[in-house]
Amino acid sequence: MDSRNIPVSEDILNAACEACTSLLPAKSKEKYEKTYGVFCQWREAKKVKNLDENVMMAYFYEKAKVLKASSLWSTYSMLKSTIQVNENIDISQHKKPIAFLKRQNDTYLPKKSKVLTIENVTKFLNDAPDEIFLLIKVVL
Known part of the structure; x- marks a missing residue:
């Protein structure tokens, strides 16, 4: 069957x-x-x-x-x-x-995302004015 x-x-x-x-x-x-x-x-x-x-x-x-x-x-x-x-x-x-x-x-062209290097962070911590960026520096 x-x-x-x-x-x-x-x-x-x-x-x-x-x-x-x-x-x-x-x-x-x-x-x-x-x-x-x-x-x-x-x-x-x-x-x-x-x-x-x-x-x-x-x-x-x-x-x-x-x-x-x-x-x-x-x-x-x-x-x-x-x-x-x-x-x-x-x-x-x-x-x-x-x-x-x-x-x-x-x-399609992919966009390269911008990444901070150690040098960028160090430069920011050393050169950015504390009056404006102190809180951000403390967080970093």
């Missing part, structure tokens, strides 16, 4: 559905669902029924006009999880959107 044709009880289906909802991070579940909702609204507005690589490319191309590369990556990550849970589609297999997101990072 083929086990694939045996109907599954409603209790099992409910338990599976409940388990699927716990796949999204509890702390940011609302943000994930909002991102997925925006994506679904975009699909409805564009009258897109199927979800394929070209649809994802078009979505991220539009988003790239208003979002930074890091925000695009977080949107991709949230959509990857929510689409997997809600539609059982693994968008991580779509190579073009990932390549597109990587290209968006090409123009």
Whole structure:
């Protein structure tokens, strides 16, 4: 007898559905669902029924006009999880959107944070006037 044709009880289906909802991070579940909702609204507005690589490319191309590369990556990550849970589609297999997101990072120039050296601190302690900076000198 083929086990694939045996109907599954409603209790099992409910338990599976409940388990699927716990796949999204509890702390940011609302943000994930909002991102997925925006994506679904975009699909409805564009009258897109199927979800394929070209649809994802078009979505991220539009988003790239208003979002930074890091925000695009977080949107991709949230959509990857929510689409997997809600539609059982693994968008991580779509190579073009990932390549597109990587290209968006090409123009990113990280800012070097300024760090005080021992020489800077020593110079401040020796040269800064006590009338203004005494409290800061004591803390240092």
